[in-house]
Amino acid sequence: MAESAELILDGKSISLPVIEGTENEKAFDIGKLRDQTGYVTLDSGYKNTGATKSAITFLDGEEGILRYRGYPIEQLAERSNFLEVAYLLIYGSLPTQTELDKFAHQITTHTLVHEDVRKIFDGFPSGAHPMGILSSLICSLTAFYPKSLDPNQSPEETNLNIIRLIAKISTIAAWSYKNSVGHPLNYPRNDLDYCSNFLYMMFAFPTEKYEINPVVVSALNKLLILHADHEQNCSTSTVRLVGSANASLYGSVSAGVNALWGPLHGGANQEVMEMLEAIQQDGGNTQKWVDKAKDKNDSFRLMGFGHRVYKNFDPRAKIIKKAADDVLKALGIDDPLLKIAQELEQAALTDQYFVERKLYPNVDFYSGIIYRAIGIPTEMFTVLFAMGRLPGWIAQWKEMRENKEPIGRPRQIYTGELERDYVGIDQR
Numbered sequence: 257m258a259e260s261a262e263l264i265l266d267g268k269s270i271s272l273p274v275i276e277g278t279e280n281e282k283a284f285d286i287g288k289l290r291d292q293t294g295y296v297t298l299d300s301g302y303k304n305t306g307a308t309k310s311a312i313t314f315l316d317g318e319e320g321i322l323r324y325r326g327y328p329i330e331q332l333a334e335r336s337n338f339l340e341v342a343y344l345l346i347y348g349s350l351p352t353q354t355e356l357d358k359f360a361h362q363i364t365t366h367t368l369v370h371e372d373v374r375k376i377f378d379g380f381p382s383g384a385h386p387m388g389i390l391s392s393l394i395c396s397l398t399a400f401y402p403k404s405l406d407p408n409q410s411p412e413e414t415n416l417n418i419i420r421l422i423a424k425i426s427t428i429a430a431w432s433y434k435n436s437v438g439h440p441l442n443y444p445r446n447d448l449d450y451c452s453n454f455l456y457m458m459f460a461f462p463t464e465k466y467e468i469n470p471v472v473v474s475a476l477n478k479l480l481i482l483h484a485d486h487e488q489n490c491s492t493s494t495v496r497l498v499g500s501a502n503a504s505l506y507g508s509v510s511a512g513v514n515a516l517w518g519p520l521h522g523g524a525n526q527e528v529m530e531m532l533e534a535i536q537q538d539g540g541n542t543q544k545w546v547d548k549a550k551d552k553n554d555s556f557r558l559m560g561f562g563h564r565v566y567k568n569f570d571p572r573a574k575i576i577k578k579a580a581d582d583v584l585k586a587l588g589i590d591d592p593l594l595k596i597a598q599e600l601e602q603a604a605l606t607d608q609y610f611v612e613r614k615l616y617p618n619v620d621f622y623s624g625i626i627y628r629a630i631g632i633p634t635e636m637f638t639v640l641f642a643m644g645r646l647p648g649w650i651a652q653w654k655e656m657r658e659n660k661e662p663i664g665r666p667r668q669i670y671t672g673e674l675e676r677d678y679v680g681i682d683q684r
Contacts, residue, residue: 265293275306279314296667307488308496308661312345312651315487317565322572324485325349333575338480339363339450342422342647345485346654359419360450366423367444367453370400373428377435386432386639387517393428395510397421407502414657417505418650425646426450429639430457436635451476454643459631471586472630475579479623482572483641485648486565491515491522492645492652497664499653512649513642522638522645525624528560529634532593532600540592542599550609560621561604562614572619580622580629589629597625 259274261284270292273285283306290296299305314323322329325344332341343351343359351359376396380389397420398404404417427444434441434457442457452468455476460466486492495512499505516522535545548556563570584594601617604610627637 265295275309277309279316290667296669298669302493307493307664308656309659310488310652310655311348312655313485313487313648315565317563320571322486329482329571330575333478333481333572336481337449337451338477338484338644339422341481341484342650345647345651346418362419363423363450364446364453366420367427367446369424369427369431372400374441377431377441380435382436382438384436385517386429386436386636387513387642389432389435390425390428390639390642391510391513391517393432394421394425394506394513397424397506398504401506404504404506414505414654418654421505421509421650422646425643426454427457429636429643430454432639433458433633433636436633449473451480455630469586471582475576475583475626475630478575478579479626479640480644482576482619482623483644485645485651489521490518492648495649496652496656496661499656500661500664502663505650505653508653509646509649512645516642516645517638522641524559524618524620525627525641526634526637528597528621528624529593529628529637531559532596535596536592540596542596542603546600546603546607550607558600558604558615560624561610561617563618570616570618573617573622576619576622576626577617580625583626583629587629591628594625594629597621 259276261272261274263270263272270289272289275283275285277283286297297305312325314326315321324332324341325348327344327350332344336344339360340351340356343356373393373396376393377389380392401417401420403409403413406413409417431441440462442460444453445456448456448468451473455468455472456466488496491512494515495508498511499508503511519527535542538544545556545558548554549558583589601621604615604617610616623640624634624637627640628634632640
């Protein structure tokens with residue numbers, strides 16, 4: 257007999273089916289609750305609401321577990337690369353060598369964007385935030401590929417849009433940076449892998465030979481992999497909700513970029529660097545700021561420590577800490593901000609106050625250190641986050657469409673005025 261829960265309401269018993277996931281996660285199915293009782297549930301922020309069933313990512317914050325399609329994040333970060341992980345998330349299985357070669361070739365040959373896109377760039381002021389440019393230009397792809405708007409497009413057309421988006425986001429992102437600093441744009445190179453090509457478009461100058469550092473490429477691959485998906489977070493839920501209206505892939509992902517842009521979501525690593533800058537400007541005394549963080553009467557808190565989901569050590573932080581150490585060593589970086597970061601890291605790992613509260617350095621703390629070390633400006637951090645999260649957004653959008661999920665339509669508890677008659681302006 258199927259397991260169920262019993263809800264007693266006004267003396268009447270209502271049976272709620274229990275849904276169990278493959279990792280023994282359990283939920284009450286309240287899909288028919290309103291029809292049966294006239295009641296809805298209230299869950300501000302959806303912290304306890306399962307909006308969908310998904311086979312993409314498993315996350316256990318209590319145990320510090322993150323898996324993509326069943327594969328531990330530790331194994332993928334160590335042995336895979338970003339495009340292989342993207343293929344896994346989007347298509348459900350690890351590719352064969354032939355499948356991966358074809359996938360990578362398709363992406364490589366679609367990195368070039370239409371020349372009219374350059375005209376759009378010209379319309380943005382040089383001070384425009386790269387995330388605003390990224391969101392706008394991703395949405396503009398619907399104008400260049402109008403077939404993407406058809407909700408009944410063929411699987412082949414959908415797949416082509418997926419390839420285009422993964423390919424072109426790196427070009428758009430790099431060009432957003434070049435536009436912000438007034439540098440000439442670099443066209444993508446087909447002889448480079450995905451991460452190397454992005455670094456080339458970001459940092460190469462026509463008058464100089466750009467040397468691609470394999471340690472930096474490896475670190476960037478890991479960063480993108482670690483950010484590739486993270487279950488039903490704010491931006492991912494946004495992509496699914498917008499997509500549930502049969503919105504195009506480009507329009508849905510553009511909405512996800514805007515959600516990620518919020519400082520409570522994707523802006524955490526930017527806030528880490530801003531915190532380090534503030535400590536430096538104050539004289540660089542890290543112990544003073546550690547004490548402030550421990551003072552319950554002080555509003556200051558350390559950014560990049562602890563996580564709202566992980567109640568243990570963020571599994572991604574362990575991986576990216578080593579990558580950060582490798583990058584700093586390979587580049588011979590001597591940066592006062594990075595010295596402050598290392599002192600804060602040591603305090604968080606050894607001070608009982610932080611250890612007891614499990615306020616360990618998280619992925620945002622270390623990712624900001626790596627980005628700064630390789631020369632990526634602070635306002636580009638969230639753009640890199642979006643590049644990494646793109647395969648997850650695509651996979652979630654694709655899964656939602658293939659499962660024919662209904663349009664999202666949350667309910668509310670109305671707390672406004674009761675019915676009242678209109679009063680003319682002369683009587684107010």
